[in-house]
Amino acid sequence: MKKVLIIGSGISGMSCAVKCAEFGMQVTLVSPYPSERSQSVMAAGGINAVTGEHNDEDSVVSHIEDTLKGGAWLAGKKAVTGLCEGAGDIIRYLESIGTVFSVDSNGRPMVRAFGGQSHKRTHYCGASTGKQIVSALVMEARRYEGVGSIVRLLRRHFHSALIKDGRCYGALLFNEDSGKLEDTYADFLVVATGGMNSLFGKTTGSLLCDGYAAGKLFMQGAVLKNLEFIQYHPTTMETGQKRMLISEAVRGEGGRLFYNENGKRVYFMEDKYGPKGNLMTRDVVAREIEATKKEVFLDISFMDKKLIDSRLSEVRDLCKKYRGIDISKEPIPVAPSVHFFMGGLAVHLDHETSIKNLFAVGECASIYHGANRLGGNSLLAAVYSGITCASAISERKESGDTPDFKDYVEKEEKAFESITDDKSPFPAVYIRNMLADIMQTNLGIVRSGENMKKGMEDVDYYLSVSDRIKYDAGVSAYAAYSLKGILAAARATLCCAEARRESRGSHFRSDFPETSEDYRFATLVSYDEGAYRVWLDKEKVYEN
Secondary structure, rough: OEEEEEEEOHHHHHHHHHHHHHOEEEEEEOOOOOOOOOOHHHHOEEEEEEOOOOOOOOOOOHHHHHHHHHOOOOOOOOHHHHHHOOOOHHHHHHOOOOOOOOOOOOOOOOOEEOOOOOOOEEEEOOOEEEEHHHHHHHHHHHHHHHHEEEEEEEOOOEEEEEEEEOEEEEEEEEOOOOOOOEEEEEOEEOOOOOOEEOOOOOOOOOOOEEOOOHHHHHHOOOOOEEOOOOOEEEEEEOOOOEEEEEOOOHHHHOOEEEEEEEOEEEHHHHHHOOOHHHHHHHHHHHHHHHHHOOOEEOOOOOHHHHHHHOOOOOHHHHHHHHOOOOOOOOOOEEEEEEEOOOOEEEOOOOOOOOOOOEEEEEHEEEEOOOOOOOOOOOHHHHHHHHHHHHHHOOOOOOOOOOOOHHHHHHHHHHHHHHOOOOOOOOOOOHHHHHHHHHHHHHOOOOOOHHHHHHHHHHHHHHHHOOOOOOEEEOOHHHHHHHHHHHHHHHHHHHHHHHHHOEEEEOOOOOOOOOOHHHHHHEEEEEEEEEEEEEEOOOOOOOOO
């Protein structure tokens, strides 16, 4: 029986696990916390799909075109076509396992518009689509857990992959309870660890998605792709702990952006782009808000309160709880924040990385979104990538005999012990906080070569000292050993951004403001003993 080890239990990881179990494989599903605490539950807006039950004018072809255009023509057409053509089946699958989508009085699916879309095609579950899908997948996974096809390991973190001669045989895991590393073998390793939020500190996402897995695998030989494309969501609200996402659903339902000038409201997006200005793509809206240099608000107070309560209840509750704002009476103060990473591990159509038998799914895999993700496509890609990966693995042969990793495991255990000390007062989180300042300062909505080079110099300094400091193990041993991988991911991101000397999608450079056909290729970066090699994928190895 094939053994599959999956790191991450959000929507993409669970989708892959459930489908692998359906195919008769033995799955080990690893995460620090239960799926109910994954970032996936934060996805409130909806999931894109063209079905036969709505909008006679819409089509799968239109969904494909919107996705390719929104991604500034960097996403592979084959991958995007598969994603959009499979969307209807995914909606039906999610319904079959218990996801309850909103419908009208005639039982037809209710859909809303998201930025960059030519038609309304975003299905939703009130204001908690991500929670609904997670709940349905959790129950489906438990059916297989009950018969032993899926085994969950909680309070485990990824440490490193077990790789020999370009092939993966499993992973080393850090067990929080024992404080030890565990070698866990499998025929296939699937990484579903989300985006690189901790590179930027306070974002809309969970800091559990910290970029370490991608950074460590990068240092172990995996190629990364399109790291410069970081989506700033235009409408987020400041709170003490993080930036709270004000879902694009608010603008999809008619919300209007404005700022005040001389006692009057200026609806700047509508003034510049017309009636649909508030639903321009996220990169455009984020840059326009940034350019105002003013406090910007999102207003939905003119809507019927019953409509707000039925369609935007989660946004209503969030604003009331964290800022005391009644959105049926007053506007919401908003500002852009890092929200989604289009870049990540470079994968082929079957989601295999540059290392054999190592796969990546969900946000940590770069394949469907090009230079800028279309609103409503993230949940679709999460489910679709997990199912696609599982289907590909089902057609593969088992790895066969596992090489001896004893020396490697002992080496990593010694390295792990050498950087932690219960008597050390130095917390690893200090450097992570400094990294967040570096990235926010030098890789913002508008960036320049000068700033990015300064950012690389600063990251290089922390890389140079990271191995020489003993960290407080009492705070978090994981924070200590993950630091270098996170720093490597940050350095690679800055390298990719500096190398792309044009503006495209979510990557906007003040020193190269035009889009160039010379750069209509994916950016790839590899690591070789501390050296970062960046090149454009002109041979279209990862064209997809």
